[in-house]
Amino acid sequence: MSSWYIDDEAAFNGVPSRAVYPDVKNNSKLPVMALRTKFLFFLLLINTFLVAQQHRIVGYLPYQRVSMLDKIQIDKLTHLCIAFANPDEQGYLSAGGSDLREVVRRAHQDSVKVLISLAGGAMKPEWEDAWKRLLTPWNRRAFIQKILLFVQVNELDGVDVDLEWKQINHHYSGFILELREALSAQGKLMTAALPGTTRYKHLSEEAMLSFDFINLMAYDLTGPWTAGRPGPHSPYAMAISSLTYWKNQGMPADKLVLGIPLYGWDFSDANRVTSVYYGTLVATNPAYAHVDQVGKIYYNGIVTTIAKTELAKEQAGGIMLWELGKDAFNEYSLLSTVYETVHGSGAPTPREMLVDSRMPGGPLADGVALSPAITGLPFSEGMHRLASAGFQEEDKMNEWGTEVFSLGIEVLPNPFRDSLKITNNEKNALQLVLTDIKGRPLYETTLRPNSTISWETASFPPGHYIFSAMRGDKQASKRLIKM
Incomplete structure (x- = not known):
């Protein structure tokens, strides 16, 4: 009785070249049962690959912190956003004059995609004026070509648009759609950083859906603008409400990347509310890595970070960290916490202890x-x-x-x-x-x-x-x- 055979080369025709699949010798002939087993294994690998791709880990790195690259575990990211590049009067982009090619090269060695983040929440007046002029229909085409040139010269994988609030005008969506078309023609990504629970009125549905994914800034609920009302600036409840809000706006869950802050706000002096790096807090006392509040300082520690990452695994397309230079570069790293939670390796088991929540002391010890x-x-x-x-x-x-x-x-x-x-x-x-x-x-x-x-x-x-x-x-x- 003869066996049926199938040409394995034809069976795998059309499989993406980057996919990992069973080692099948060229021109070999396999029994149907053996091929079926290998094919099922192949599907399992593809499914694993797709699931991993859905759980993005996006990190922002200001160009001023490029010198810290050796401390940052870039290999634990899927996407690195370099912040920020802004245009001059003619529309030529610059990231503070920094040479980004070494950062891009090192990230690419770890298969991390690198995007340039445009604009930012704190721009110089001349940048604001340039953006206002360059977004207009009669200027945007030439400007987009200069953006593409910047991407090509620096061998970037795409563009992250971080125009915020008053910079979002009636020309914004038209600019986004034209930029999308130009980037797609070159196989590049386009993402955005958007508020956790606000959709700008000039962000059309078509423009919103054109982003490959959006990074939700689910933080700064409190800050210097709420000096008289101190409290958590990025609670877990805000993460839930942010994801719910954008899903209700029609954004697919797998395009939502939940933002986690690597900093806190210190309300110890109501007249001068200041930002505090997570890494600085942990250096003061490593025990602070496991809590969300020290006195009147509010931030996200390891426990909350794990909870938010688990939430994103179930209900979103990934986690974003702002920003990498504020992390702890040791076993208390929140980037490592996110990575270990995404990949199931778990966080280190902490020892338990009990404290009185009414502890007296200075700003780092009064609760x-x-x-x-x-x-x-x-x-x-x-x-x-x-x-x-x-x-x-x-x-x-x-x-x-x-x-x-x-x-x-x-x-x-x-x-x-x-x-x-x-x-x-x-x-x-x-x-x-x-x-x-x-x-x-x-x-x-x-x-x-x-x-x-x-x-x-x-x-x-x-x-x-x-x-x-x-x-x-x-x-x-x-x-x-x-x-």
């Missing part, structure tokens, strides 16, 4: 808090967790000048399988919460003093879980592992 808004945790107000990595308890006391609290509670076993046994050895009742790693509540109850409760966990999938116990202003949290 440390994890925002209750993060991932929808059902924690009461004042329930503040501080997770730290590898510090000695006495070091924490010396740095903060305050005592470290503990609660008399036992959670066994850890790792666990079918059940958890929790014993409250306190003289007071404790509020207990068990969540998954995304912050979704699984159990929540109040445990009476000197009593024990068991939670059934046999149906839980293997992985990490967070157990928290609270009494008044004090909370202890512990990471548990389900085997």
Whole structure:
């Protein structure tokens, strides 16, 4: 009985040249079953490739920080946006006179696409005047040709348009559509940075949909403009509302890239609200990497960054970071946190400790808090967790000048399988919460003093879980592992 054979070269005809597929020798003949197995494996690889492509990691790097390139893990990005280039009176672009070709070369070595970001939120008056003139129908064609020239000379992969607010006039959408046509003809990308919950009235639907993706600036809810009303400037709730807003505007979810700030706002002096780098905060005390608030400084730490990245994995097309020079260039890097969350490698497991949320002290020590808004945790107000990595308890006391609290509670076993046994050895009742790693509540109850409760966990999938116990202003949290 003879076997059926199929020409493998014909079977894979039309497959993109960059795709990875099984090693099939030229002109070989494979039995149908063997080829079917290889073809299914090929489809699996293609699907993995497409899923990875959907989860973009976009980082902005101001041209002034090009010298920091050796510190930044460019290989953990999918797209690098160099900020910003602006035109002179004739429309010729310049990024502060910087030579971008070395940055582009190094990024391309790691298969990272590089875009030039145009305009920016803080432009010189002469740049504003130039943009206003160059967007007009009678000037834009020549200007677009000069943009293309800049892209070609610097071997860039596309253009990111970051015109904002008063620079968005009735000529904006026409300019965007013409730029789109010109870039598409050369196989280049076109993206934009847009506010989290505002669509400019001069951004038409056609222009909006012409972007390959948009970077949502889901931050600056508070800042110097709200000096009398300090608070989180980029809470988790804002991430949700930003994605919801743009989906309701008709933007496909896979074209939405959620922005995360690598900086915070310091409201310690209401007369002078200042920006603080995340990296600077962590250098002051590495424990600050795991919280969202230190005194009157509000920012995003590792826990919130993980939560937002998980949200983007489920409901958007990626994460954007503004900006890379403000990150911590060590194990507390938020870029690394995003990368590890996207690729499933997980963040380092922190040790738990308990602090009084009313700690006295200076601007870096008068309260440390994890925002209750993060991932929808059902924690009461004042329930503040501080997770730290590898510090000695006495070091924490010396740095903060305050005592470290503990609660008399036992959670066994850890790792666990079918059940958890929790014993409250306190003289007071404790509020207990068990969540998954995304912050979704699984159990929540109040445990009476000197009593024990068991939670059934046999149906839980293997992985990490967070157990928290609270009494008044004090909370202890512990990471548990389900085997």
